[in-house]
Amino acid sequence: MAQLKPISLDRFAEAREEAYIVLARLMARLAPGEHVVRLGVTMDGQERPLTATLPLTVEGAGTLDDLVGAEEKYLDNMAFLLACGLAQPLSYGVMYLRSPSGQESGPASTIRAWHLAYTALTECSAAEAAELVGGGEQGTGFADAFSVHDEDETEGEAVYPPVAYTVL
Template sequence: MQLKPVPMDVIAEAREEADSVVLNLMARLMPGQHEARLIVTMEGQKPLTAVLPLTVEGDGSRDDMIGAEPARLENFAFLLTVALAQHLSSGVMLLRSTGAGTAGQDKVRVWTLFWGVLEETRSAEAADLMHGMLTGVDFADAFGVHSPDDDEDEAIYPPSAYRLL
């Protein structure tokens, strides 16, 4: 199946939202090692993945230094842009924080992506969703990553927007 073309204004809005999501995600990180992973599937296509290792140095304040490799940051934001702009997309975004769980286990937060909408999941739902794929981790509730001025942390592209397509 070939994906339908997406208008440039939709791409521009999706890029703005993707940049906002990445910035809001990074702003919520505590000091330590983290890895954001985005897995996107579009109808009839093989899954695509982007991985973004992040290092936060500081004391948990707004002055913390966040390190990210520019090429990986751009790849992550680009894939998220495509996923938000293409309403046939689905997948997950994971944030794995090294040693931040109980007994030093990694803590994982999961956001689901469906019909171009990225939504946070609760820890129990995330554990069910990732059953068998991740072991030896603590799941935590995902936090909102959309712009504060978005309605109820809702993405720019809710499923209802596609009823006219």
């Protein structure tokens, strides 16, 4: 079993903040319906990935006023595991989002994926998502992932704190 490189508490705090920002940006892009975010993180030398699941419900008409619901314990678990992956250079994994497709014809759900490696989440194309997640599920299509990082910090779009999305 490999030893992980120690990291500072400051670095972990930054990774934790980034994890909540990533999750808030992901939730802000969701259409109405039932969604599930899954994350698997493997540390160097570990045989099985650590996993977290975050069920999300979006109620509304597809506008900025939509209500995104997430149970706090699932949100916190997802953010903690994502922070571990973002803080530790010797970790890798995949985060994927299953959403209703919103189409009457075609697959019932759509999967988008992000690859976690070297402390960063990178968007996957539909083909990469099918390869990472596995394309054998009936009624599921794959789509290109969107960015969960802010390319332009000065754009002015507010990201609400995670508690704004939490259903008690």
